[in-house]
Amino acid sequence: MDVTITVNGKTRGADVPPETTLLTLLRSNLGLTGAKLGCDVGDCGACTVLVDGEPVNACLMLAAQADGREVLTIEGLSDFQKLSPLQEMFELFSSFQCGFCAPGMIISAKALLDKNPTPTVADVREALSGNLCRCTGYTKIIDAVMEVAARGGATAERA
Amino acid sequence: MVIKVDDALRTDRLAELKEADATAVPAVAREGGRAPQIVPDANKQTPAVGQRVTRPDSRPHITGQTRYIDDLSFPNMLHMKILRSRYAHARIASIDVSEAEKMPGVVATLTGKEIPVNSFGPSYQDQPVLADEKVRHMGDGIVAVAAETEQQAQDALARIKVEYEPLPLVLDPLEAMKEDSPKIHGDSNIYATKVIRKGDVEKALAGADLVMEGRFSTQMVEHVPMEPHATIALWEPDGRVKILSSLGRITLGRADVARTLDLPVNRIQIVGTIVGGNFGGKNEITTEPVLALLARKAGRPVKGVFTRKDEFVSSTTRHPFIMDYKTGVMRDGRIVARKVRIVADGGAYCSWSETTLGKGAILSVGPYRIDHLEVRAYAVYTNKTTCGAMRGFGAPQVCFGYESHMDDIARELGIDPLEIRLRNVFDEGSSSPTGQVLHSVAVKESLDTVADRVGWREQAE
Amino acid sequence: MKRRGRGIACMWYPIGFTVAANPSAALVKVNEDGTATVLTGTVETGQGALTVLGQIAAEELGVAADDVHVVSGDTDATPMDTGAIASRTTYVTGNAIQMAAAEAKKVLFEVAAPMLGVRPDQLEARDRKIQVIGFPQKYLPIGDVANHAQVVMGRPPLGSASYNPPTVAMDPETGQGKPFSTYVYAAQVAEVEVDDETGEVEVLRVVAAHDCGTPINPTLVEGQVEGGISMGIGLALQEEILFDEEGRQINPNLTNYIMPTSLDMPEIEVDIVKNYDPTGPFGAKGVGEPTSVPTAAAIANAIFDAVGVRIHSLPATSEKVLMALREKQGKQKQIPAE
Numbered sequence: 001m002d003v004t005i006t007v008n009g010k011t012r013g014a015d016v017p018p019e020t021t022l023l024t025l026l027r028s029n030l031g032l033t034g035a036k037l038g039c040d041v042g043d044c045g046a047c048t049v050l051v052d053g054e055p056v057n058a059c060l061m062l063a064a065q066a067d068g069r070e071v072l073t074i075e076g077l078s079d080f081q082k083l084s085p086l087q088e089m090f091e092l093f094s095s096f097q098c099g100f101c102a103p104g105m106i107i108s109a110k111a112l113l114d115k116n117p118t119p120t121v122a123d124v125r126e127a128l129s130g131n132l133c134r135c136t137g138y139t140k141i142i143d144a145v146m147e148v149a150a151r152g153g154a155t156a157e158r159a
Numbered sequence: 160m161v162i163k164v165d166d167a168l169r170t171d172r173l174a175e176l177k178e179a180d181a182t183a184v185p186a187v188a189r190e191g192g193r194a195p196q197i198v199p200d201a202n203k204q205t206p207a208v209g210q211r212v213t214r215p216d217s218r219p220h221i222t223g224q225t226r227y228i229d230d231l232s233f234p235n236m237l238h239m240k241i242l243r244s245r246y247a248h249a250r251i252a253s254i255d256v257s258e259a260e261k262m263p264g265v266v267a268t269l270t271g272k273e274i275p276v277n278s279f280g281p282s283y284q285d286q287p288v289l290a291d292e293k294v295r296h297m298g299d300g301i302v303a304v305a306a307e308t309e310q311q312a313q314d315a316l317a318r319i320k321v322e323y324e325p326l327p328l329v330l331d332p333l334e335a336m337k338e339d340s341p342k343i344h345g346d347s348n349i350y351a352t353k354v355i356r357k358g359d360v361e362k363a364l365a366g367a368d369l370v371m372e373g374r375f376s377t378q379m380v381e382h383v384p385m386e387p388h389a390t391i392a393l394w395e396p397d398g399r400v401k402i403l404s405s406l407g408r409i410t411l412g413r414a415d416v417a418r419t420l421d422l423p424v425n426r427i428q429i430v431g432t433i434v435g436g437n438f439g440g441k442n443e444i445t446t447e448p449v450l451a452l453l454a455r456k457a458g459r460p461v462k463g464v465f466t467r468k469d470e471f472v473s474s475t476t477r478h479p480f481i482m483d484y485k486t487g488v489m490r491d492g493r494i495v496a497r498k499v500r501i502v503a504d505g506g507a508y509c510s511w512s513e514t515t516l517g518k519g520a521i522l523s524v525g526p527y528r529i530d531h532l533e534v535r536a537y538a539v540y541t542n543k544t545t546c547g548a549m550r551g552f553g554a555p556q557v558c559f560g561y562e563s564h565m566d567d568i569a570r571e572l573g574i575d576p577l578e579i580r581l582r583n584v585f586d587e588g589s590s591s592p593t594g595q596v597l598h599s600v601a602v603k604e605s606l607d608t609v610a611d612r613v614g615w616r617e618q619a620e
Numbered sequence: 621m622k623r624r625g626r627g628i629a630c631m632w633y634p635i636g637f638t639v640a641a642n643p644s645a646a647l648v649k650v651n652e653d654g655t656a657t658v659l660t661g662t663v664e665t666g667q668g669a670l671t672v673l674g675q676i677a678a679e680e681l682g683v684a685a686d687d688v689h690v691v692s693g694d695t696d697a698t699p700m701d702t703g704a705i706a707s708r709t710t711y712v713t714g715n716a717i718q719m720a721a722a723e724a725k726k727v728l729f730e731v732a733a734p735m736l737g738v739r740p741d742q743l744e745a746r747d748r749k750i751q752v753i754g755f756p757q758k759y760l761p762i763g764d765v766a767n768h769a770q771v772v773m774g775r776p777p778l779g780s781a782s783y784n785p786p787t788v789a790m791d792p793e794t795g796q797g798k799p800f801s802t803y804v805y806a807a808q809v810a811e812v813e814v815d816d817e818t819g820e821v822e823v824l825r826v827v828a829a830h831d832c833g834t835p836i837n838p839t840l841v842e843g844q845v846e847g848g849i850s851m852g853i854g855l856a857l858q859e860e861i862l863f864d865e866e867g868r869q870i871n872p873n874l875t876n877y878i879m880p881t882s883l884d885m886p887e888i889e890v891d892i893v894k895n896y897d898p899t900g901p902f903g904a905k906g907v908g909e910p911t912s913v914p915t916a917a918a919i920a921n922a923i924f925d926a927v928g929v930r931i932h933s934l935p936a937t938s939e940k941v942l943m944a945l946r947e948k949q950g951k952q953k954q955i956p957a958e
Contacts, residue, residue, distance in 0.1 A: 522632065597803065
């Protein structure tokens with residue numbers, strides 16, 4: 001079946017079997033491998049993307065359900081030269097170690113800051129609770145998000 | 160002509176480093192949301208040691224551009240799935256892949272008999288690459304299938320016929336140590352023993368003011384790297400095999416592949432790409448030889464990625480430890496003798512058990528000055544997931560043992576837990592349990608630092 | 621009712637393999653402009669090894685971290701390395717890289733000495749310069765020297781080295797020997813809150829002091845400690861692989877294998893203990909594994925401080941804590957009043 005989505009501002013489509021997940025569509029058909037396959041059942045959050053502004057586990061959403069909708073992946077937050085404020089802070093704080101959870105984590109953090117530009121530490125913990133990280137203990141991740149908030153929110157990002 | 164050099168003006172970088180301040184992260188700054196530890200131009204500063212340099216590999220990670228192995232694809236690439244054992248302990252009577260090979264998209268299958276040297280392991284090579292005679296835990300792989308898509312490979316697994324002769328199984332390590340227990344390898348389930356002895360522990364225990372005992376045990380846990388094990392194998396036109404793997408140690412991995420495939424080392428290239436977390440679980444080969452052989456059979460690259468279930472069931476875990484401590488102390492809190500017995504549950508295969516047992520045994524006495532000690536440690540097979548290297552090689556387990564025990568002793572003697580430790584820990588030049596003279600010791604400094612931070616002494620009675 | 625408690629634990633941990641040889645080899649090339657490339661067979665598994673190894677080479681060559689590029693992880697193109705295991709990378713691979721950089725630096729000094737009118741042993745590399753010790757006004761930019769070396773003198777500044785920690789085999793009967801070249805030490809304090817009606821334990825704060833010798837990169841050391849503590853909390857309170865009587869794992873998934881999320885993490889404070897190990901590169905040792913070692917014990921001791929029960933087996937789930945509490949209350953009721 002044909003599925004068409006607007007991903008990172010561009011209209012893209014593919015012909016996929018009906019049981020294809022949004023994650024598979026992004027990774028295998030559209031070459032956007034930023035969202036990761038960590039568990040395939042929505043437990044780890046490594047596949048988090050924004051669908052119409054809401055954070056979603058792409059492994060739990062069928063590609064067909066995303067048809068006609070707007071999807072934002074990590075690749076849409078920046079290009080190699082210019083980082084979004086969240087990514088800039090992740091780099092400065094070394095808020096990642098192996099990097100596997102980072103795309104999903106950053107997307108979830110962006111979703112929080114878009115809705116709540118002045119979160120408390122508890123708000124940040126809550127918003128990131130669906131993104132598992134085994135390397136960092138979450139500490140420097142929370143530092144980075146709080147620093148972005150303190151500097152005035154994630155306003156300089158590309159759509 | 161004699162050139163004069165004034166030594167007094169010689170800059171001594173090493174002396175500078177010796178005097179450098181430790182850098183602490185104050186809690187206060189974190190609550191306020193502003194952290195002073197960013198140094199935006201650290202990467203350009205000299206000297207380089209001690210700088211809060213940001214990682215040169217950060218851009219790819221935070222922009223989603225990093226290519227982990229599952230993000231990579233080669234033309235004509237196939238996907239592999241592995242059929243794992245239905246029983247925790249059984250003989251394999253027969254394997255029939257004929258129906259599976261007829262399934263749509265299936266290009267090649269592989270069984271253990273086709274592997275030139277079907278055994279591996281960092282110390283004892285007691286583990287088959289693919290089980291062909293016996294299975295010893297449910298994570299044992301038996302048949303590998305390479306197909307055009309992952310789904311087709313998965314569907315083909317259901318058509319493989321394996322006949323098992325189930326054997327009695329043993330899951331408890333203390334049971335497994337008994338003479339009449341089902342045997343998993345050879346004649347005994349105890350496959351490694353470590354002994355450390357110093358002084359005369361029985362005499363010293365007899366002379367102690369107080370003898371305390373305690374049993375402590377820990378559970379089986381898993382590394383849970385966010386990236387599951389992943390490997391791609393392909394044969395180059397010049398007859399060499401290239402294997403991209405999430406292995407943390409590629410030199411040894413190459414040696415393992417050379418051995419199992421009976422190939423010269425220089426015909427193998429192992430590329431360790433970016434790894435999404437290891438923690439010890441990616442320190443031995445898993446499917447690398449299988450993928451290499453499938454790729455050769457199929458004449459195409461083959462990729463194999465563990466599912467999250469594979470990660471739990473088939474990759475290694477941390478050894479559960481059962482630890483018995485017996486310590487002789489004097490009224491003033493000085494430890495005069497310590498006896499430790501450790502039973503390490505090793506699961507179905509040896510993997511890194513010998514190393515874990517050895518390190519665990521050495522560390523089990525704790526960072527304490529004890530002249531009379533005895534440690535006896537045993538690694539035992541059980542029909543459970545193989546236990547291997549996991550962050551600490553036995554250290555987290557024994558620390559739980561000796562530090563819980565220490566607090567019990569402190570309470571019994573009415574001595575503050577911090578004080579009793581300070582009275583007993585290593586100093587610079589102390590003798591370790593194995594008789595080594597220790598240098599660069601910092602236990603007291605570590606204890607004092609945390610005590611000051613939490614105001615331990617102020618709050619103590 | 622919620623009760624607070626705190627517990628302390630200290631530990632020691634070795635660097636490198638137990639007795640057995642675990643060498644690392646390294647190659648350092650200084651490019652024509654004074655930047656450098658390092659070849660190492662180790663693999664970056666997220667801990668920031670390549671960053672730290674680059675800093676070590678940079679320190680030896682007197683340049684900045686940005687001036688060094690580290691190539692790793694290819695058995696064809698990089699020299700052997702025993703691997704990112706046993707917390708050995710900073711110490712063993714780091715020593716090999718420092719020695720290799722020193723070899724490359726020798727070439728630079730031999731080429732620069734006649735240009736500066738001094739002997740090679742009068743030179744040092746600092747701040748991207750090859751300068752005279754005691755008279756730093758006399759110097760050449762490292763790029764000039766490197767270019768001159770390769771292009772004029774025909775001596776590309778190249779260095780290679782390997783390192784293996786010195787050990788002594790352990791006696792098979794008594795275990796006496798020198799199994800490791802060096803060890804690291806640490807202490808942690810955990811503050812917990814225990815609900816004595818449900819047995820639930822919440823970790824409020826963990827304070828950690830870790831010795832790693834010279835911290836090559838303090839941010840990355842902190843990252844290791846914070847990550848290690850999260851694994852320690854999981855070990856102490858949550859994680860467990862469960863089997864049924866047929867040997868089948870009951871919870872081989874992340875829904876039922878409970879591990880720490882951002883909600884489970886306490887405030888963490890990290891202090892790097894001031895120390896220097898002369899056997900390590902610029903005094904450094906290592907820190908990868910030690911970080912999760914004392915946490916479970918500190919938490920177990922804190923639970924005792926809070927509610928007076930000793931947990932003998934991990935994980936200290938709320939069921940276990942509650943059962944221990946009930947047992948203790950039962951015992952207390954049985955003690956006859958004096």
